Amino acid sequence: MSSQINKQNNHNSRAKDVSRRDFLRKAGTYSAASLTGAAMLLSPRPARATKNVTWAEHFQKNYRLMTDEEKEEAIERLVKRYSEEFGKKVNVNDTPAIDGVLFGYALNIQKCIGCRRCVKACVAENNQSRGDKQQIEWIRVMRLEKGKFSEEDRDNSGYPQDFGIQVGGNAYKPAGVVLEGQHYYEADKVPEKDAFYLPMQCMQCEKPPCVKVCPVRTTYRDPDGIVVIDYNWCIGCRMCIGACPYWARRFNWGEPDLPAADMNPDTHYLGNRPRMKGVVEKCTFCIQRTRKGRWTGCVEVCPVGARKLGNLLDPDSDVRKILATKKVFRLRADLNTYPKFFYFMN
Amino acid sequence: MISYRLFAPLMGLSLLAASPNPVSGEADLEGKQCFESRKDLSQVQQREIKPGVTNIKCSPTTGGVLYWGDPFDGTIPMGDMPVEADYSHEEAVVKPREPQIDRNKLLTICSMACHNGEYVPYPENKLARPLTMHKDIVPDAMQLKHGKQAIWCLDCHHAATRTKLIDNYGNEVSFNQPQILCGKCHGQVYRSWRDGIHGKRIGMWDKGGKKRWWVCTECHNPHDVQQGERNSGFAQLDPEPAPILPKGMLNTDHERGHGQDHGGTTH
Numbered sequence: 001m002s003s004q005i006n007k008q009n010n011h012n013s014r015a016k017d018v019s020r021r022d023f024l025r026k027a028g029t030y031s032a033a034s035l036t037g038a039a040m041l042l043s044p045r046p047a048r049a050t051k052n053v054t055w056a057e058h059f060q061k062n063y064r065l066m067t068d069e070e071k072e073e074a075i076e077r078l079v080k081r082y083s084e085e086f087g088k089k090v091n092v093n094d095t096p097a098i099d100g101v102l103f104g105y106a107l108n109i110q111k112c113i114g115c116r117r118c119v120k121a122c123v124a125e126n127n128q129s130r131g132d133k134q135q136i137e138w139i140r141v142m143r144l145e146k147g148k149f150s151e152e153d154r155d156n157s158g159y160p161q162d163f164g165i166q167v168g169g170n171a172y173k174p175a176g177v178v179l180e181g182q183h184y185y186e187a188d189k190v191p192e193k194d195a196f197y198l199p200m201q202c203m204q205c206e207k208p209p210c211v212k213v214c215p216v217r218t219t220y221r222d223p224d225g226i227v228v229i230d231y232n233w234c235i236g237c238r239m240c241i242g243a244c245p246y247w248a249r250r251f252n253w254g255e256p257d258l259p260a261a262d263m264n265p266d267t268h269y270l271g272n273r274p275r276m277k278g279v280v281e282k283c284t285f286c287i288q289r290t291r292k293g294r295w296t297g298c299v300e301v302c303p304v305g306a307r308k309l310g311n312l313l314d315p316d317s318d319v320r321k322i323l324a325t326k327k328v329f330r331l332r333a334d335l336n337t338y339p340k341f342f343y344f345m346n
Numbered sequence: 347m348i349s350y351r352l353f354a355p356l357m358g359l360s361l362l363a364a365s366p367n368p369v370s371g372e373a374d375l376e377g378k379q380c381f382e383s384r385k386d387l388s389q390v391q392q393r394e395i396k397p398g399v400t401n402i403k404c405s406p407t408t409g410g411v412l413y414w415g416d417p418f419d420g421t422i423p424m425g426d427m428p429v430e431a432d433y434s435h436e437e438a439v440v441k442p443r444e445p446q447i448d449r450n451k452l453l454t455i456c457s458m459a460c461h462n463g464e465y466v467p468y469p470e471n472k473l474a475r476p477l478t479m480h481k482d483i484v485p486d487a488m489q490l491k492h493g494k495q496a497i498w499c500l501d502c503h504h505a506a507t508r509t510k511l512i513d514n515y516g517n518e519v520s521f522n523q524p525q526i527l528c529g530k531c532h533g534q535v536y537r538s539w540r541d542g543i544h545g546k547r548i549g550m551w552d553k554g555g556k557k558r559w560w561v562c563t564e565c566h567n568p569h570d571v572q573q574g575e576r577n578s579g580f581a582q583l584d585p586e587p588a589p590i591l592p593k594g595m596l597n598t599d600h601e602r603g604h605g606q607d608h609g610g611t612t613h
Contacts, residue, residue, distance in 0.1 A: 116586035184598040189582035293552040303383040305546030318542035
């Protein structure tokens with residue numbers, strides 16, 4: 001585990017460096033872009049979403065500060081724009097958090113077979129950009145390999161061989177489970193015999209570092225514990241991407257590619273409504289579903305039933321029963337982010 | 347004895363041949379066939395339930411179900427359960443297994459044509475014996491891949507009423523409620539299943555909300571829970587494709603070379 005997390009950490013600190021270095025330059029560009037929305041209309045290859053963003057949409061308030069009327073107006077504008085763009089009746093909900101609900105998620109790491117069905121279901125549900133040019137996936141399935149324990153291996157190779165570090169003793173013996181995360185694994189059939197799998201997505205932290213760093217406070221934690229983003233106020237600075245220890249946030253570098261036919265018209269303002277170029281997005285526990293009582297897309301499609309979502313405040317919920325009776329852990333608990341995404345074993 | 351064993355396969359085959367087979371062929375024209383958890387044994391036919399809304403969306407690469415337009419499509423009430431649990435005060439439904447088993451009209455004909463007590467006499471005891479029928483389902487009856495040779499067909503199937511399974515007392519249990527059968531030997535998993543932890547539920551997560559519960563045989567093949575050397579209760583599936591490499595990443599060598607061949611040079 002630790003080596004995988006370290007690697008991830010390296011990645012993140014790298015990403016953080018980059019985003020800090022680029023912050024002023026890039027942030028300048030994107031905020032300028034959002035202020036000059038009309039200018040976008042003149043760009044040579046106007047892409048769908050950005051082209052149609054209206055002045056009113058550009059100058060609307062931060063969602064949290066809007067009055068009910070302003071929210072209604074904002075949503076009306078979106079419904080009109082999306083329905084025209086995608087050629088179907090699109091709903092934009094603003095369903096608020098349900099009183100007495102704090103969402104928690106539990107994933108059975110022993111059952112996950114690494115089939116990535118959750119990844120694709122999430123894309124279908126949440127209107128991410130797809131296709132070769134820009135593929136955005138909110139769930140990342142890591143493959144962790146188990147080592148081999150043969151006599152031959154013991155003597156002819158070891159781990160970590162080419163690191164050149166010996167800690168004394170039997171450093172050149174196989175270390176057993178290797179636990180390097182592999183994200184791009186390809187397999188004929190899953191689960192493979194010598195691997196297990198660890199899916200990661202937004203952990204909806206109780207103390208989310210991404211929220212702390214957001215300079216425009218466009219990302220925040222709602223009362224049901226879901227960390228949301230008001231895409232209209234995102235300036236694309238990507239500080240949150242650097243701050244997230246879980247590698248959960250994605251950036252729309254280009255115009256999202258969302259074919260009209262595949263677009264899911266049942267959306268939420270803070271969730272799966274179509275995004276624009278230059279904004280950050282991430283898993284919201286399918287806010288458009290869960291706030292209406294429905295399970296998330298990933299929970300519903302997991303063929304092995306490894307994914308569970310429920311109300312942490314309800315002692316009878318499946319998630320609470322898991323916390324009470326199973327072996328549970330969270331990723332990077334040492335960071336005091338208090339994720340509400342738990343991993344468990346039978 | 348001998349004579350029916352020779353005759354039965356022929357008889358069975360001719361009955362099967364006469365029945366239409368909706369699984370393959372012409373059925374594809376009506377809409378895609380996708381599967382839920384068991385490939386070929388948890389099939390769903392894609393169709394429109396409301397204008398523009400289909401009951402399911404399927405993965406174009408693996409045929410797995412990716413989305414439920416209606417999570418309760420084709421379900422029936424779960425029925426009475428012998429224990430007090432969450433679903434006693436909320437609506438619980440299941441997808442019936444019988445249509446799935448009956449896809450080749452096997453279930454329809456089994457009690458009438460074969461297991462009627464005369465044509466195939468009811469067994470006197472439940473000791474294991476070699477079988478010549480049902481090799482498509484259990485290739486070698488003496489090597490049943492469930493229970494390490496400690497259980498037999500008649501620990502699960504009703505000795506006389508072959509369209510039923512049995513509970514602990516030998517009472518008939520519907521194929522649609524295999525949890526009652528499995529629960530008699532796998533008590534701990536059964537309890538976990540009742541708590542919504544083992545297995546799977548879809549629909550409404552909220553208390554009192556309607557839920558579709560997956561039954562045991564929607565994931566497990568009761569005749570093979572060993573799955574070869576992997577010794578796992580769940581059969582392997584095709585994975586969905588890997589993510590596209592980010593710009594500038596030429597290959598995934600940095601991820602390879604671990605584990606299987608220790609000390610690869612591509613750390």
